[in-house]
Amino acid sequence: MAQATDSARSSLRAPPGVVAALGRGTLDVLQIVGECVSLLAATVWHCRSAGRHLPKIVTQLLLVGSETLGIAALVSLFVGMVMVVQAADQLANYTQEVLGSLVGLAMTKELGPVIMGFIVAGKSGSAVAAEIGSMKVYEEISALRTMDIDPVPFLSMPRFLAMTLALPMLVLYSDVIGILGGTLVVALDPTISISVSQFLDNLTEWLNLTDVLVGLVKGLVFGMLVSIVACTFGFRTSGGAEGVARATTSAVVWSFVAIIIADFVIVRVAFLFFPATPK
Amino acid sequence: MSEPPQLAKPVTIAVRDVWKSYDGQPVLRGVRLEVLAGETLVIIGGSGEGKSVLIRQIIGLETPDHGEIRLNDSTVAEYRRLPMEEKPFRASMVFQTSALLNSLTVAENVSLALREHRSATREEIRGIVRECLEQVDLAGTEDKMPAELSGGMRKRVAIARALAVRSDLILYDEPTAELDPLLTEEVGALIRRIQDRRRPTQVVVTHNLPLAREIADHVAVLRHGEIVDYRTGDDFFHSEHPHTRNFLRAARVV
Ligand SMILES: Nc1ncnc2c1ncn2[C@@H]1O[C@H](COP(=O)(O)OP(=O)(O)OP(=O)(O)O)[C@@H](O)[C@H]1O
Numbered sequence: 384m385a386q387a388t389d390s391a392r393s394s395l396r397a398p399p400g401v402v403a404a405l406g407r408g409t410l411d412v413l414q415i416v417g418e419c420v421s422l423l424a425a426t427v428w429h430c431r432s433a434g435r436h437l438p439k440i441v442t443q444l445l446l447v448g449s450e451t452l453g454i455a456a457l458v459s460l461f462v463g464m465v466m467v468v469q470a471a472d473q474l475a476n477y478t479q480e481v482l483g484s485l486v487g488l489a490m491t492k493e494l495g496p497v498i499m500g501f502i503v504a505g506k507s508g509s510a511v512a513a514e515i516g517s518m519k520v521y522e523e524i525s526a527l528r529t530m531d532i533d534p535v536p537f538l539s540m541p542r543f544l545a546m547t548l549a550l551p552m553l554v555l556y557s558d559v560i561g562i563l564g565g566t567l568v569v570a571l572d573p574t575i576s577i578s579v580s581q582f583l584d585n586l587t588e589w590l591n592l593t594d595v596l597v598g599l600v601k602g603l604v605f606g607m608l609v610s611i612v613a614c615t616f617g618f619r620t621s622g623g624a625e626g627v628a629r630a631t632t633s634a635v636v637w638s639f640v641a642i643i644i645a646d647f648v649i650v651r652v653a654f655l656f657f658p659a660t661p662k
Numbered sequence: 663m664s665e666p667p668q669l670a671k672p673v674t675i676a677v678r679d680v681w682k683s684y685d686g687q688p689v690l691r692g693v694r695l696e697v698l699a700g701e702t703l704v705i706i707g708g709s710g711e712g713k714s715v716l717i718r719q720i721i722g723l724e725t726p727d728h729g730e731i732r733l734n735d736s737t738v739a740e741y742r743r744l745p746m747e748e749k750p751f752r753a754s755m756v757f758q759t760s761a762l763l764n765s766l767t768v769a770e771n772v773s774l775a776l777r778e779h780r781s782a783t784r785e786e787i788r789g790i791v792r793e794c795l796e797q798v799d800l801a802g803t804e805d806k807m808p809a810e811l812s813g814g815m816r817k818r819v820a821i822a823r824a825l826a827v828r829s830d831l832i833l834y835d836e837p838t839a840e841l842d843p844l845l846t847e848e849v850g851a852l853i854r855r856i857q858d859r860r861r862p863t864q865v866v867v868t869h870n871l872p873l874a875r876e877i878a879d880h881v882a883v884l885r886h887g888e889i890v891d892y893r894t895g896d897d898f899f900h901s902e903h904p905h906t907r908n909f910l911r912a913a914r915v916v
């Protein structure tokens with residue numbers, strides 16, 4: 384009798400391992416978010432001494448540029464192109480005159496920032512997580528601390544400023560190349576009925592400065608997120624070469640998730656301040 | 663050659679009943695140890711006995727769960743909190759893995775602390791780097807990257823990095839691990855030479871007995887989280903302590 388109720392009750396419970404793992408996972412996530420926030424605060428605080436570390440910041444900036452410019456151009460070009468091809472097909476029975484604004488707005492407000500964020504996370508964020516992670520496991524960070532060199536201004540701050548400055552620039556770069564890609568398709572694809580000048584007129588008519596600015600603000604925020612996530616995972620690396628590999632992967636995955644969540648938040652906040660403009 | 667080197671400032675270390683556990687596993691269980699100013703103390707112990715853990719507590723990279731460590735009049739934590747300029751003496755650590763910054767050249771590694779703390783001019787720094795590299799027999803390697811050096815050379819660059827800030831206390835974690843007997847002898851001679859030159863207080867963690875014989879003023883044996891034997895360098899090799907005898911017998915140095 385007692386046995387029967389016992390087994391009935393236990394069958395209602397989730398297997399104990401799953402609950403424990405879920406609990407542990409949640410705690411881990413909270414712990415990591417906490418570490419990111421405190422590293423962000425410390426890093427921003429140390430931006431005071433940015434002047435002293437200018438050479439390091441410039442080096443990092445050039446590094447981010449050299450890692451991302453090529454792939455960013457390629458991806459932006461094709462995103463612009465595919466957008467026109469897809470949209471033109473959808474609009475074939477309607478009107479292709481809106482193609483310009485469609486490509487311009489999508490590129491500057493959404494795709495440019497998000498794709499550039501992903502590229503910086505995948506190329507520079509992963510490199511930073513691997514670099515700091517291996518410095519951690521090979522005791523280089525400990526060595527810095529014994530020399531009274533704070534790793535936050537020494538390592539994290541220059542990378543933070545470099546990525547935070549680089550991403551908005553990359554967003555502009557991506558906007559221009561993406562629109563160029565779209566223009567190319569409009570010019571060359573015989574199934575598209577509008578002319579290049581119609582395309583560009585429509586684009587400039589609808590695209591205003593706030594759209595571009597929102598994209599740049601996104602780039603700025605994504606740059607902060609990617610750099611802080613990468614540094615946090617670098618600093619919390621343990622367990623040798625395998626630990627470095629784990630830190631690198633986690634940094635990229637966390638950056639992607641952070642970018643998408645931040646994207647939503649920024650769009651929501653932006654609509655509070657700049658309600659959709661009826662035209 | 664150059665003017666006689668200034669003697670190091672005297673630093674004593676007092677380790678008082680230090681406990682440290684990881685995940686509930688005690689590694690240090692009440693370590694007591696005194697290191698005299700200007701001497702070289704060798705800490706001997708088997709693999710995994712907690713030698714690196716002990717030395718990390720002494721330099722202040724970690725804090726003991728219980729007990730305290732004093733460097734002269736202040737605790738390690740107080741010492742670490744002082745900004746570089748206000749520290750009454752300099753303490754450095756030579757890591758088991760050397761821990762050179764891989765993205766910097768040899769010269770940049772050696773001068774890192776001086777440059778970051780702006781404690782010397784460019785000219786002075788160049789002179790200090792040259793002098794320190796000469797002391798470790800690596801003159802002319804200024805522009806090499808750490809990856810281009812052998813393990814023994816990296817270890818010596820790490821020692822030069824400690825010399826560059828004129829350390830008054832130098833802690834060495836397994837300075838001869840992964841070195842062949844000849845290089846071991848070289849590093850031993852180097853530690854001895856540093857001792858003769860400026861008399862910094864030195865703590866050397868090792869399980870290499872020939873090295874201990876070469877450099878030790880005192881030897882302490884760490885086992886099961888405690889110091890079980892402590893003697894002068896000469897006495898150590900005639901110790902009657904059963905564990906020490908075992909250790910000596912296994913290493914066939916007596
Ligand atoms: N950060 C840490 N987290 C968990 N356990 C640790 C940590 N550091 C050291 N330990 C444990 O403490 C014990 C002593 O480690 P330690 O590195 O001090 O040994 P050791 O005497 O230096 O050995 P070796 O001669 O191999 O260098 C080991 O069992 C190790 O697993």
Ligand SMILES: [Mg+2]
Binds near residue numbers: 715
């Ligand atoms: Mg060790």
